[in-house]
Amino acid sequence: MKYLNELWGKDMLKSILTGVTAYISTSIDYLIVLMVIFGTIGNNRKWSVYLGDIFGTSILVGISLILTFFVGFVPQKWLLGMLGIIPILMGLKLLIIGESDDDEVEKGMKRHTNVVLSVALITVATCGADNIGIYVPIFVQSNWSQIIVIIITFFFMLSLFCYIGYLLGRVPKVAGILERFGKYITSVVYILIGMGILIESGSISHFI
Numbered sequence: 547m548k549y550l551n552e553l554w555g556k557d558m559l560k561s562i563l564t565g566v567t568a569y570i571s572t573s574i575d576y577l578i579v580l581m582v583i584f585g586t587i588g589n590n591r592k593w594s595v596y597l598g599d600i601f602g603t604s605i606l607v608g609i610s611l612i613l614t615f616f617v618g619f620v621p622q623k624w625l626l627g628m629l630g631i632i633p634i635l636m637g638l639k640l641l642i643i644g645e646s647d648d649d650e651v652e653k654g655m656k657r658h659t660n661v662v663l664s665v666a667l668i669t670v671a672t673c674g675a676d677n678i679g680i681y682v683p684i685f686v687q688s689n690w691s692q693i694i695v696i697i698i699t700f701f702f703m704l705s706l707f708c709y710i711g712y713l714l715g716r717v718p719k720v721a722g723i724l725e726r727f728g729k730y731i732t733s734v735v736y737i738l739i740g741m742g743i744l745i746e747s748g749s750i751s752h753f754i
Contacts, residue, residue: 557691557692558695560692561688561692561695561696561699562695562696562699564684564688564692564696564699565695565696565697565698565699565700565703566699566703567735567739568680568681568684568696568700568739569699569700569703569704569707570703570735571680571735571736571739572673572676572677572680573673573703573704573707576669576673576707576711577707577710577711577714579668579711580595580599580707580708580711580712581711581714583595583665583668583711584711584712587661591661592712594661594662594665595661595665595708595712596705596708597662597665598661598662598663598664598665598666598668598669599665599666599669599704599708600701600704601662601663601665601666601669602665602666602667602668602669602670602673603669603673603677603700603701603704605666605669605670606669606670606673606674606677606678606681607681607697607700609678610677610678610681610682610685611685611693613678613682614681614682614685614686614693617682617686630683630739630740630741630742630743630744631740631744632679632680632682632683632740633679633680633683633736633737633739633740633743634736634737634740634741634744635740636675636676636679636680636736636740637733637734637735637736637737637740638733638737640733640736641730641733680736680739683739683740683743684696684739684743687743687746
């Protein structure tokens with residue numbers, strides 16, 4: 547029993563760290579998006595932004611879980627681990643090409659009067675490919691208890707990031723730093739996550 551408790555404790559800690567790392571890597575740039583959103587609405591509607599963020603992220607997590615279910619039919623673990631190539635390619639693409647979400651945010655906020663729906667659509671539009679590309683490889687390498695812990699961690703981090711985005715909207719210098727260096731930090735973390743998946747699943751050792 548003691549061994550099982552220690553094993554569960556290690557798995558939970560690993561799942562929490564995985565959730566924190568994955569969310570931060572996919573949301574550093576999104577902090578700027580949140581700051582733009584908070585800057586375009588009144589202070590009395592900040593909770594609508596939070597609910598919209600939850601709604602949009604829930605859609606992305608749901609899509610990732612559905613894809614994970616179907617990908618899970620692939621029996622060889624090393625084949626599943628090849629999904630780790632996706633975060634690596636995403637990191638390289640972001641590092642070389644970069645991306646800009648500001649125009650998408652402004653268009654989305656102008657297009658819809660419902661703040662919750664607007665933020666949800668913006669979240670899906672600006673984060674969809676990145677989040678799903680990171681979440682699916684992680685979910686595939688985890689059992690269901692670990693996935694639950696990871697998802698709970700995602701929504702805890704979402705709450706934290708939403709609050710930080712609200713606060714940073716009042717500090718323009720911080721926004722400038724994030725806009726300048728955010729893509730480099732995100733790129734490195736994407737690549738490290740991808741390499742970790744390839745190594746842990748045995749994909750690399752399979753070809754060596």
